[in-house]
Amino acid sequence: MDMPLPTRQRSARRRRYRALALTATLAAVCSLLAACGSDSGKTTLVWYINPDAGGQDKVAENCSKDKPYTIDTQVLPQDASQQRIQLARRLAAKDSGIDLMSLDPPYTAEFAVAGFLADIPSDVQDQLSEQSFKGAVDAATWNDQLVVFPFWSNTQVLWYRKSFTEKAGIDMSQPVTWDQIIDAAADNDGTVAVQANKYEGYVVWINALISGAGGDIVSETEKGADASIDVGSQAGDDAAAVIQKLSHSPAAPADLSVSNEGTAAATFASDSGAFMVNWTFIYHNYDATDPDLVKDIGYTMYPETVQGEDARPPYGGIGIGVSEYSTHQSEALEAAQCLVSPDNQGENAVLTGNMPASPAGYEYPELKKLYPEDLRQLFQQSVDAAAPRSVTPYWSDISSALQSTWHPSASVNQDTPSNSADFIGQVLDGKTLL
Numbered sequence: 001m002d003m004p005l006p007t008r009q010r011s012a013r014r015r016r017y018r019a020l021a022l023t024a025t026l027a028a029v030c031s032l033l034a035a036c037g038s039d040s041g042k043t044t045l046v047w048y049i050n051p052d053a054g055g056q057d058k059v060a061e062n063c064s065k066d067k068p069y070t071i072d073t074q075v076l077p078q079d080a081s082q083q084r085i086q087l088a089r090r091l092a093a094k095d096s097g098i099d100l101m102s103l104d105p106p107y108t109a110e111f112a113v114a115g116f117l118a119d120i121p122s123d124v125q126d127q128l129s130e131q132s133f134k135g136a137v138d139a140a141t142w143n144d145q146l147v148v149f150p151f152w153s154n155t156q157v158l159w160y161r162k163s164f165t166e167k168a169g170i171d172m173s174q175p176v177t178w179d180q181i182i183d184a185a186a187d188n189d190g191t192v193a194v195q196a197n198k199y200e201g202y203v204v205w206i207n208a209l210i211s212g213a214g215g216d217i218v219s220e221t222e223k224g225a226d227a228s229i230d231v232g233s234q235a236g237d238d239a240a241a242v243i244q245k246l247s248h249s250p251a252a253p254a255d256l257s258v259s260n261e262g263t264a265a266a267t268f269a270s271d272s273g274a275f276m277v278n279w280t281f282i283y284h285n286y287d288a289t290d291p292d293l294v295k296d297i298g299y300t301m302y303p304e305t306v307q308g309e310d311a312r313p314p315y316g317g318i319g320i321g322v323s324e325y326s327t328h329q330s331e332a333l334e335a336a337q338c339l340v341s342p343d344n345q346g347e348n349a350v351l352t353g354n355m356p357a358s359p360a361g362y363e364y365p366e367l368k369k370l371y372p373e374d375l376r377q378l379f380q381q382s383v384d385a386a387a388p389r390s391v392t393p394y395w396s397d398i399s400s401a402l403q404s405t406w407h408p409s410a411s412v413n414q415d416t417p418s419n420s421a422d423f424i425g426q427v428l429d430g431k432t433l434l
Contacts, residue, residue: 043069045332047100047339048087050318051078055348056102062347063338069331071100071339080104080200084396091116091323099326100336102318103148105139105388106200106395109221111321112142113393118322118329120146124337131342133380136357139388140319143222148319149340150357152348155382156208156277156314162298164190164274175311177304178209178242181275185251190274192251193264196243198407201260203389203399204314205277206406209239211312211387212305217402218424221392225428229421231402236417238305240406247409257408269293277302279316280379281353283371299375302382315386317357355379400434401427 049056060071076083084107090098091114103111111117120128125146129137136150158176165172168184185192195201207217215235220228230236246252251274253259253267261278265285268276273293276282286293302313320339322332338344345356346364356362362376371379389395405420406412426432 042067043328043331045069045071045099045326045328045335046097047071047073047102047320047335048076048098049073049102050076050080050083050104052348052352052354055351055354058351059339059344059348062344063335067335067338069328069335071335076102080106081396084110087111088114088116091325094325096323096325096327098323099328099332100339101321101323102151103321105315105317105319105391106399108140108148108319108321109142109391110393110395112145112147116321116324117147118324118326118333120149120322120333124333128340131358131360133357133359133383135315135383135386135388136317136319139315139317139391142391148321149336151318151320151340152345152352152354153357153383154279154316154354155379155386156204156279156302156316157378157382158300158302159268159276159278159282160298160300161190161268161273161275161293161296163296164188165298168274172298172300175301175304177307179245179307181303182242182246182249182251185274186249188274189272190251191253191267191270191272192246192249192274193253193259193267193276193278194246194256195260195264195277196247196256196407196409197258197260198403199260200399202407202409203402204316206239206243206402207389208302208312208314208387209242209305210235212302212309213238214306214309215239216390218390218392218398221390224392225394227390227392227394227428229424229428231424232418232421235305236421237414240412240414240416242305243406243409243412244414247412257410279353280355283375284353299378301378301385310385312387313382313385315383315388318354355383394428397427397434398424404434 057073060073064070087101128146132150133153136153140146140148140150168188170184182192195205210217213235215233216230218227219230255263264276264278269290302311304311320336322336326332342358342360345358345361346367349355350366401424402420405423406416
């Protein structure tokens, strides 16, 4: 499954993972890091999970019943880039203490090219492809092979305060643009809450804006470090114009430069709350703290970057990878199939608000009770329309370069896209360091 790389790129990649390996802990304690036999005589599979509200623990419990193995979960750091670093260091050292891992889509290609992921049998790939949303399959695929098991597929929608849009006189039954919601908020003492801190969430916004204008950050990613860098295109200019407009508008939250999913949720709940782009968990975010706000929440498709061009909402999610260095690969592959079954996807969504990677997962009875039909349809429509971040083994470098050149958002101007394209090129060519 590894993509052939030019000699310069292969050497750089070997150096990168050799450095990671040198920093890794090579000795592991069996009870904590290795897949060992438990007191019950069953094999213990260790699944490294991203933090959530208990969904992964519950499906691990479900998939440990009546099996010759038990799935034990270990929690990764909160930050996605730190999750990547921890996993990459240990896998570069061929640590057998990882059997399964929850992997963020931007790092799937990198882990596949590095040889960290066990092959998924072709018949299982076919079953997963048939089961899952196309966007989930695309995010889980490298070099025409499904390399992780699609578990959940998240997307963003535009959340709004119904009372505010009625006052502002904006028709939310029709597609809206970023310009429209920024102007409506600015003219009526409201805010537009986004994610613009110097982190991956800001790049998610940039990517959605560029994709919504018909462009890409990079393309021809099969060329590795020689991929086409497209962020300096007209689509990049259109995205920069939106960010520049919001950043210098009265609609910008005071904490815009450090805003994330949580701070955006708080801004939306404040007296100035008007519009917010955020993930699916928001619908039940205020149930216990602000029931009056819950009644005032409306939702619609992500805003258009360019009027008349279909929006491309962000795509997020988790795929479950099986480690190439697991000493229990066959059991781990079987366990991964169980973990991503539609019922387990549905149960995870009920507990966490992270929506299933399959249409069948949306039919889980408890999930249908928690989310109204029109919202479940909007989530699925948004996943189908979503734009994953570029699938490339160099995404970590590309993302860091974008964060360096587009942050803070108040510094973004008409030169930012071309400047960032130049910087990304220098980084990928090894002419400058991040």
